[in-house]
Amino acid sequence: MIESTINIHAETTPNPHTLRFVVNRELIAAGSVNFRDTASAKHSPLASALFEISGVQGVLIGQGFVTVTKSPESLWNELAQSCTRAIRTVLETVEDVVGTQPGSEAPVAFPGGGDDPVSLKIQEILNAEIRPAVAMDGGDIIFYGFKDGVVSLHLQGSCSSCPSSVMTLKMGVESRLKMLIPEVREVIQV
Numbered sequence: 157m158i159e160s161t162i163n164i165h166a167e168t169t170p171n172p173h174t175l176r177f178v179v180n181r182e183l184i185a186a187g188s189v190n191f192r193d194t195a196s197a198k199h200s201p202l203a204s205a206l207f208e209i210s211g212v213q214g215v216l217i218g219q220g221f222v223t224v225t226k227s228p229e230s231l232w233n234e235l236a237q238s239c240t241r242a243i244r245t246v247l248e249t250v251e252d253v254v255g256t257q258p259g260s261e262a263p264v265a266f267p268g269g270g271d272d273p274v275s276l277k278i279q280e281i282l283n284a285e286i287r288p289a290v291a292m293d294g295g296d297i298i299f300y301g302f303k304d305g306v307v308s309l310h311l312q313g314s315c316s317s318c319p320s321s322v323m324t325l326k327m328g329v330e331s332r333l334k335m336l337i338p339e340v341r342e343v344i345q346v
Contacts, residue, residue: 162247164240169223169294173213174313175236176294177222177243184219188296189254190312191215202253205242211235216296216313217254223294223313274339275302281336282309286329297329305341307333 163180189200192214197203202222203215211230216223224239226232246253279299290297295313302308311325330343 162244164243164247166236166240167294171225171294173228174223174225174294175232175239177224177239179220179222179243179247181247182219183217183222183253186219188216188218188291188313190296191217199255200253201250201255202243202246205246206239209235209238209242212239214313216294218291218294218296218313221291221294225313272302274337275299277337278302278307278333278340281333282329286332289328300346302340305339307340307343308346309343310346 161180165178167176167178169176183202189203191197191200191203191207194204194207197207197215200215200217202217206212206215206222206224211226212224212235213227214223214225216225222239222243224235226235282297282299287297290311295311298310298312300308300310307330309325309329325343325345330340333340333343
């Protein structure tokens with residue numbers, strides 16, 4: 157047994173198809189790992205267990221939370237308890253919930269995207285201010301690069317299909333980056 161007392165509670169997110177399951181254990185050291193389907197989850201005991209539940213369409217594992225996205229026709233009152241049970245079972249028996257295989261890299265968010273001064277400043281702001289706020293809603297942001305005044309980002313987890321994702325990107329992220337970095341003209345989703 158890994159830990160004797162595992163606490164899990166579900167929180168709603170701005171995306172009605174996504175719940176954030178907060179746990180009292182560090183799941184990964186930093187960033188997040190996004191699983192879009194069963195095939196991408198084959199080495200992750202936690203993601204695999206969740207994809208076995210009918211109606212689960214996506215899993216994002218963060219430092220202390222698991223975000224689960226359901227199909228539009230599925231109901232949370234039928235899925236939430238099954239998800240909680242699956243998370244608890246895996247956490248009670250497995251240390252490495254992501255299951256990175258030797259010689260392969262888990263798809264951890266924030267791969268980089270440039271080492272020029274503006275890109276580094278963008279990454280610093282994203283890491284210090286924006287990513288923690290987005291993680292509170294069960295999501296994450298991957299920085300892909302900065303070119304000709306345009307910042308390329310990718311929203312994932314609850315943020316990927318959230319009805320308010322455009323507002324998050326434009327009114328939140330873009331406004332903040334423009335305020336702090338004059339070279340930023342626009343933020344786009346890739």
